[in-house]
Amino acid sequence: MRSKDVSLSNFCLIIEYDGSGFLGWQKQKEGRTVQGVLEEVLERIFKKKIEVKGQGRMDAGVHALGQVANFFAPWNHSLSQLKTALNSFLPEDIRIREVKRVSPSFHSRFSALSRTYIYLLWEGENFPVFLRNYVSRISQKLNLSLMKKGAVYLLGRHDFTSFSKKGEKGSKVRTLKEIDIFRRKKISLPCGEWRGSFLLFRFKADSFLHQMVRIMVGTLVEVGRRKIAPERIREILSSRDRTQAGPTFPPQGLYLVEVEYEEF
Amino acid sequence: MRSKDVSLSNFCLIIEYDGSGFLGWQKQKEGRTVQGVLEEVLERIFKKKIEVKGQGRMDAGVHALGQVANFFAPWNHSLSQLKTALNSFLPEDIRIREVKRVSPSFHSRFSALSRTYIYLLWEGENFPVFLRNYVSRISQKLNLSLMKKGAVYLLGRHDFTSFSKKGEKGSKVRTLKEIDIFRRKKISLPCGEWRGSFLLFRFKADSFLHQMVRIMVGTLVEVGRRKIAPERIREILSSRDRTQAGPTFPPQGLYLVEVEYEEF
Numbered sequence: 001m002r003s004k005d006v007s008l009s010n011f012c013l014i015i016e017y018d019g020s021g022f023l024g025w026q027k028q029k030e031g032r033t034v035q036g037v038l039e040e041v042l043e044r045i046f047k048k049k050i051e052v053k054g055q056g057r058m059d060a061g062v063h064a065l066g067q068v069a070n071f072f073a074p075w076n077h078s079l080s081q082l083k084t085a086l087n088s089f090l091p092e093d094i095r096i097r098e099v100k101r102v103s104p105s106f107h108s109r110f111s112a113l114s115r116t117y118i119y120l121l122w123e124g125e126n127f128p129v130f131l132r133n134y135v136s137r138i139s140q141k142l143n144l145s146l147m148k149k150g151a152v153y154l155l156g157r158h159d160f161t162s163f164s165k166k167g168e169k170g171s172k173v174r175t176l177k178e179i180d181i182f183r184r185k186k187i188s189l190p191c192g193e194w195r196g197s198f199l200l201f202r203f204k205a206d207s208f209l210h211q212m213v214r215i216m217v218g219t220l221v222e223v224g225r226r227k228i229a230p231e232r233i234r235e236i237l238s239s240r241d242r243t244q245a246g247p248t249f250p251p252q253g254l255y256l257v258e259v260e261y262e263e264f
Numbered sequence: 265m266r267s268k269d270v271s272l273s274n275f276c277l278i279i280e281y282d283g284s285g286f287l288g289w290q291k292q293k294e295g296r297t298v299q300g301v302l303e304e305v306l307e308r309i310f311k312k313k314i315e316v317k318g319q320g321r322m323d324a325g326v327h328a329l330g331q332v333a334n335f336f337a338p339w340n341h342s343l344s345q346l347k348t349a350l351n352s353f354l355p356e357d358i359r360i361r362e363v364k365r366v367s368p369s370f371h372s373r374f375s376a377l378s379r380t381y382i383y384l385l386w387e388g389e390n391f392p393v394f395l396r397n398y399v400s401r402i403s404q405k406l407n408l409s410l411m412k413k414g415a416v417y418l419l420g421r422h423d424f425t426s427f428s429k430k431g432e433k434g435s436k437v438r439t440l441k442e443i444d445i446f447r448r449k450k451i452s453l454p455c456g457e458w459r460g461s462f463l464l465f466r467f468k469a470d471s472f473l474h475q476m477v478r479i480m481v482g483t484l485v486e487v488g489r490r491k492i493a494p495e496r497i498r499e500i501l502s503s504r505d506r507t508q509a510g511p512t513f514p515p516q517g518l519y520l521v522e523v524e525y526e527e528f
Contacts, residue, residue: 018393063394065456092396120454129282130327132356134394135454188452190384190399190462191519192329198454255455 008072010106011082012264013038013052014098015067019251020133021093025058025067034058034094038069041089046073055108055115055259056207061251063134066097068259070108102263113260114177117213119201120253121221126196130189136253141197142224144183150223150230151179153237154216161240163216164209165248172240174212178204181220202257211248219246272336274370275346276528277302277316278362279331283515284397285357289322289331298322298358302333305353310337319372319379319523320471325515327398330361332523334372366527377524378441381477383465384517385485390460394453400517405461406488408447414487414494415443417501418480425504427480428473429512436504438476442468445484466521475512483510 015034023031027039035052042050055068075082083099090096105111120135127137154163154176161172180202187194201220203213219236222228228246236244279298287295291303299316306314319332339346347363354360369375384399391401418427418440425436444466451458465484467477483500486492492510500508 016393018396063455092391093393095391095393118455127356127359129280129357129359130398131454132282184454187454190395190451190464191327191382192521200454257456 008074010070010072010102010104011075012068012070012100012102012106012108013086013096014100015064015069016095016097017064017067018093018133019058019061019063023060024062025054025056034064034067035069037091037094041086042071042073044089045085046075053108055112057210058256059211059251059254061133062254062256063252064256066258067256068108068112068261070102070106100264106261106263108259111261111263112207113262114204114206115208115256115260116178116202116204116258117208118255118257119203119213119217119249120255121199121201121217121249123197123199126194128187128189128194128196130191131187133252135198136250138221140225142199142221143226144181144199144224146226146230147181147220147224150220150233151181153230153233155179158237159240160209160212160237162236162242162245163212163219164242165211165215166242168210172209174205174207174209176203176205178202213254214249214251215242215245215247217253218249221249222246272338274334274336274366274368275339276332276334276364276366276370276372277350277360278364279328279333280359280361281328281331282357282397283322283325283327287324288326289318289320298328298331299333301355301358305350306335306337308353309349310339317372319376321474322520323475323515323518325397326518326520327516328520330522331520332372332376332525334366334370364528370525370527372523375525375527376471377526378468378470379472379520379524380442380466380468380522381472382519382521383467383477383481383513384519385463385465385481385513387461387463390458392451392453392458392460394455395451397516399462400514402485404489406463406485407490408445408463408488410490410494411445411484411488414484414497415445417494417497419443422501423504424473424476424501426500426506426509427476427483428506429475429479430506432474436473438469438471438473440467440469442466477518478513478515479506479509479511481513481517485513486510 025034027036052069052071079099086096122137123141157175159172182200289298291300316333316335343363350360386401387405421439423436446464
């Protein structure tokens with residue numbers, strides 16, 4: 001018996017990050033990515049290369065309140081010590097919110113039951129300067145009740161080819177479980193309050209295709225502008241043609257909020 | 265009578281800006297400043313050089329909700345058209361909140377009756393990644409009631425030499441009219457809420473010396489850490505010696521909130 005040996009455990013991280021300074025999640029040959037920065041820090045802590053598996057890729061500029069990733073490593077101290085070690089090496093635009101020990105079969109991507117995203121969109125005037133990397137913006141106010149009508153057609157199990165980046169491989173069938181749109185008239189920041197109007201979109205699905213949320217938002221905005229009728233969404237879905245849907249909205253309003261798992 | 269002539273008016277701007285991307289207010293030979301960017305935009309609109317006078321210099325990284333500046337120019341359209349013209353040329357990190365026509369004798373600096381600043385300071389854990397340019401941070405929680413006791417000694421008319429950047433010229437006598445410190449346990453951002461603890465300091469004075477707010481905060485934090493007694497503030501003031509006060513706290517928690525004038 002070699003009691004000093006530390007066997008490998010599977011650790012899961014809940015990660016908050018500001019996407020403004022990253023080329024997204026996935027490691028690339030050049031450029032700063034969240035996965036790349038995390039793996040550098042794990043190598044400093046564990047003195048060896050450790051692969052971090054994320055729940056999914058995220059585009060440049062997209063933010064996360066609850067990105068999930070997992071990795072196998074030896075660690076014979078407490079979970080809170082691991083969290084402290086990670087946060088002390090990580091730059092200020094990535095924070096580990098939680099570290100959990102999970103079963104060996106847990107995989108942040110394949111074990112996920114659902115993902116929830118929000119999208120923030122400022123309508124019209126009085127846009128706070130402090131939000132330019134955190135909220136998208138359009139110049140006019142939208143018709144919210146038309147957008148809500150249109151959103152209903154997206155709910156359920158569909159082939160979302162029309163709402164995904166062209167050229168993506170694999171099945172395009174996804175189940176959109178929840179979709180909400182709220183309008184708020186007041187925005188609070190620590191330094192003050194702004195009157196104005198902004199929309200908060202919330203989407204929950206088993207999983208999302210590449211750019212799916214940003215294209216759904218772009219299409220719902222066309223509905224809110226009365227450029228297309230709410231019922232048109234059904235036809236866009238059945239066309240399975242990306243060119244039928246609206247534009248891909250910018251990444252800075254998009255946040256991954258939560259990923260659900262059976263284990264926690 | 266030359267009815268088409270447009271005589272010069274004195275215009276006053278209320279300006280919101282994100283200090284993160286500026287070397288401060290004042291024009292410099294090199295580097296991006298708020299005054300520099302504003303004067304470039306005015307030159308584009310009026311086709312001639314126009315000097316903008318600010319209510320005071322502001323350091324790099326300091327933010328403004330209500331910076332005030334004025335300039336003389338010919339303009340025969342409405343004030344709201346001038347505001348729209350300015351905002352359409354200005355970058356997204358500067359927004360004109362209001363344009364007023366003021367009397368010829370109005371000077372944004374010399375006519376000001378008071379200035380109000382706030383300073384935001386996060387205490388301890390759970391710092392949201394989205395606030396790293398907008399809120400300062402310390403690692404431990406402070407004793408708020410000691411800080412409030414210490415703050416009282418700063419109120420009133422004093423020589424604030426100990427609380428100003430060394431080498432500054434002119435009178436160091438200022439009147440600190442109001443000082444408040446609040447603690448909040450919840451921070452709201454458009455994308456979510458964070459539990460934690462942060463302090464909001466609010467200072468109102470006839471005017472402030474260079475770095476005066478940041479040195480007052482640094483000194484009050486020493487009191488909150490129990491490194492110095494609240495009563496010590498009185499001695500620091502009377503010493504007229506910068507080295508007696510606490511450190512100059514970082515600029516990113518500091519916001520110019522409001523400047524008061526008799527005219528409006």
